[in-house]
Amino acid sequence: MNTTPNSQPTAAQSPTQSRAQSPARSRVKRLLTVIGAAAAALAVWALAVPVAGTDLSARMGAGPQPVGPVMVVLASLAAGLAGWALLAVLERFTAKARRIWTITALAVLALSLTGPLGSATGTAATLVLLLMHLVVGSVVVLGLTRR
Numbered sequence: 001m002n003t004t005p006n007s008q009p010t011a012a013q014s015p016t017q018s019r020a021q022s023p024a025r026s027r028v029k030r031l032l033t034v035i036g037a038a039a040a041a042l043a044v045w046a047l048a049v050p051v052a053g054t055d056l057s058a059r060m061g062a063g064p065q066p067v068g069p070v071m072v073v074l075a076s077l078a079a080g081l082a083g084w085a086l087l088a089v090l091e092r093f094t095a096k097a098r099r100i101w102t103i104t105a106l107a108v109l110a111l112s113l114t115g116p117l118g119s120a121t122g123t124a125a126t127l128v129l130l131l132m133h134l135v136v137g138s139v140v141v142l143g144l145t146r147r
Contacts, residue, residue, distance in 0.1 A: 021147070030087075033143030034080030037136045041076040044135055045069055048128040056128055058119040067129070076136045079112075083140050098145050105144075109137035 021029075045067070048054040057064045083105055090097035116129030 029146070030084050030144055033140060033146075034077060034084060036143065037080045037139035038073045038076035040135045040139050041072050041132045042069055044128065044132050045072045048124075048131075054124045054128055055122065056125050057121045058116070058125065058129065059121060060119065064121045067125075072132065076132075079136055080140050083108075083144055087144055102141060102145055105137070105141050109133065109141070112137070 045056070046069075049056050056067045058067055059065075083101075086104065087097065087101045090101050094100060112133050113130060116126050116133060120126035120129050
């Protein structure tokens with residue numbers, strides 16, 4: 001910081017800015033994380049379904065339903081936005097927000113893995129859906145906890 005002994009830091013040199021990024025920059029990084037999680041899940045879907053020819057379907061409601069790209073993107077965005085919202089709330093009310101959020105997010109990820117185990121229609125579908133959950137969870141957890 002360029003200050004003389006008796007001078008105060010200017011707005012451009014605020015000590016807070018040097019330790020933490022601006023709220024706008026943080027929001028952009030978090031938004032990119034959520035979008036990146038959806039893109040990563042869509043990439044897994046694209047490799048598994050059109051490229052490898054996996055029949056990706058899950059039992060939902062009346063019977064097996066195909067898991068398409070729109071469902072993959074929407075579910076990934078919903079998970080990422082929910083995680084971001086919880087982190088934002090925790091940051092307003094506790095000093096240990098990242099730690100609490102990370103533990104919670106990992107627990108939710110572990111619980112989410114039971115979905116494909118119980119609803120996927122076949123071994124290949126189960127493995128692909130598990131991979132999608134792990135990919136989205138990894139991107140969200142690593143991306144949202146990064147400073």
